[in-house]
Amino acid sequence: MTEVKDNRFERRKQRTRQALQQAAIELILEKGYDAVQIQDITDRADLGRGTFYVHYDSKEDILWQTLQEEYDALHREILERYAEEQSPRLEHLIWIRMFEKAAEQRPLYRVMIGSRGSALLTERIQTYLVGLAEAGIRDGQFLPGNTLDPRFVAEYMIGALVRCSSWWLEDPGDRTPQQMADTFYRLFFHREPEGISGASRQDTPLK
């Protein structure tokens, strides 16, 4: 009985949280993070003004929780999926997966790394990604043979990757995630991506 009730409440709660999250993402994309007010979010979700505070502490809180879930999922997936792969096939696979994920959840990723999101949160995400990359380089899992400062290389790679992703998310044209990753590969390695997407090659690398 209590079980049943709890489940019913739980489901209602989830529905409310979903509605609030989606409304928040939509509005941030439309008006930019700073311009969105709590009331905008509850109005869009068709909920009372006080309801927001039952679930979240602040505008930053709702966004941070949403983003956290997403990139935790991405990170976990990549760790599990590509555990056996080796450089440079590993980097290529990761990049492909990132562009794919971004395409699947376009609104969310536009908020995560685009100019409409919260500068603070975007910065936090990038710093986190740089940390991951730097650790991978130091371990020799990424870019084995690198002799340059791992932090410098990580900043370089993440800066380029995020900017290219952000541009593509705003204006995807007819570029596929695969093609994005391939071109990125060519720019980064000055070499043709091989064995994975040879068929997708559409232009030749920088001489």
Add this chain to the structure above:
Amino acid sequence: MTEVKDNRFERRKQRTRQALQQAAIELILEKGYDAVQIQDITDRADLGRGTFYVHYDSKEDILWQTLQEEYDALHREILERYAEEQSPRLEHLIWIRMFEKAAEQRPLYRVMIGSRGSALLTERIQTYLVGLAEAGIRDGQFLPGNTLDPRFVAEYMIGALVRCSSWWLEDPGDRTPQQMADTFYRLFFHREPEGISGASRQDTPLK
């Protein structure tokens, strides 16, 4: 007579504007753009609250005017100075000059491209830089021989450059502008920078 008077007024005005600009930059670095209030700026500049509005329309306005002046100056300087140079020496020289400029005006550049500035203004600046880079690539002045989408390459380059600069400005360590530019050159071209800074080489490139 009027001439003399005008000059006097003009100089007073300039002094006031300088004080406001410097106070704004300092405070943005200390507290972050969003947290800075107009009144903080006038207090720091030791001026009346209304004085700000005599000279600027808003917080965005004062920052935008300051940044505009700076990067217009940089752009003009580069155009004049390196008109005769050719790729890849040209790119190398520009990068050196950018890191030098950033080091000279560190507070301003931290605001321009760092996480404490206004997300909106930082975005505008990067978009502007991407535009310059793309145009240079299309003209064949930058990266002649490139066969990839010029916009993609421009986003890649500016994304990497801005992120590396930003990191370095926050934590310069003992890296010189010259070294920064050299390492960036190695990452971007997969080749040793030659003839300009051979002596500064401290690590070998990515294999």
Add this chain to the structure above:
Amino acid sequence: MTEVKDNRFERRKQRTRQALQQAAIELILEKGYDAVQIQDITDRADLGRGTFYVHYDSKEDILWQTLQEEYDALHREILERYAEEQSPRLEHLIWIRMFEKAAEQRPLYRVMIGSRGSALLTERIQTYLVGLAEAGIRDGQFLPGNTLDPRFVAEYMIGALVRCSSWWLEDPGDRTPQQMADTFYRLFFHREPEGISGASRQDTPLK
């Protein structure tokens, strides 16, 4: 359930609005429209400062809404009540009713047409009344047989009526609404009001 809740909220809302309206009218009479601040109103109504903006957009808005309700009510009442009457008995009845209404709601009417109100709103009300009068004259319902420009006559009548009312509201002495209307009748028609208020006659008309 929702019904009940809505009613509760609705009643609370109405109470708040009433308190704000009354406070506004009182203060305007005491200090004059321009001198009244939003905060004065909320202080007098014993409400939070922001509460005003939940219900009204501006000082003009609260006054306009209040006035609108009042003269809409008066207009409707007159239309229904005197539908069957004919000139000049009609005019007489209307004037009596107007003076009565003004006496009943003296504070409100002092704000509506007196010098303490908002010049802009007072003007709007008078223009509206002139419009009503002009239409009535054109229809032949008011002043049948008139050969002068209806607009001129309407401006004349409303100008005189409003000024006399305003004076009386500030200094009623022992004049009754009935007497005011009678004297106005004598001035306007150069004739004794007959059959309605013969008994109230206290002075003889202009020769």
Add this chain to the structure above:
Amino acid sequence: MTEVKDNRFERRKQRTRQALQQAAIELILEKGYDAVQIQDITDRADLGRGTFYVHYDSKEDILWQTLQEEYDALHREILERYAEEQSPRLEHLIWIRMFEKAAEQRPLYRVMIGSRGSALLTERIQTYLVGLAEAGIRDGQFLPGNTLDPRFVAEYMIGALVRCSSWWLEDPGDRTPQQMADTFYRLFFHREPEGISGASRQDTPLK
């Protein structure tokens, strides 16, 4: 020598005051009294901001001085000019002169009695006019034979007169001052104006 200098200064002073007065009147007509700022006035007069305060204390001051001069002049002129006239020729002559004056100085009169002026000043002027009229009635100079309350009659007459004037000043059409005074005469006296403007008659009076 000092004489000469004084004269030169005096003339400059006068020119400055004239420019400020004219600018003030124009702007009040364009934007309404409340919306006009001191700086608007000095800008329009092409003078420095501080200059206003050399000559006037406030916005009310400059307007009041201007209006005062004007209606003092009108009052004096009427007293001198029509000293020998008797009612109802006297009233008719005064009304004609008022409409003429208003037409000659249209912008000024629109500010004096129209809705764009200062509510406070407009009220003061009307109260002053009512006082004049009341005194005239009590003296038996105006409306001899009147048996109604002189104050009531004065309010009635000034209310009607000001409203009709104000309407006409905003929208003169092709009505001459003469015609305005005639129609006003017919409404007020229920009688044809005789001997002055018989030729201008264009419509017949109220039956």
Add this chain to the structure above:
DNA sequence: GATGAATGAGTTTTCATTCAT
């Protein structure tokens, strides 16, 4: 858990006025 009216601190912005030259 959901509601929405009420709150009031916080911030921007305006503008009459001063003052040194």
Add this chain to the structure above:
DNA sequence: TATGAATGAAAACTCATTCAT
């Protein structure tokens, strides 16, 4: 006398947050 930069008090208005139901 005229100037215009500087002033700062005053007011409007916003919006995150609370609270009683």
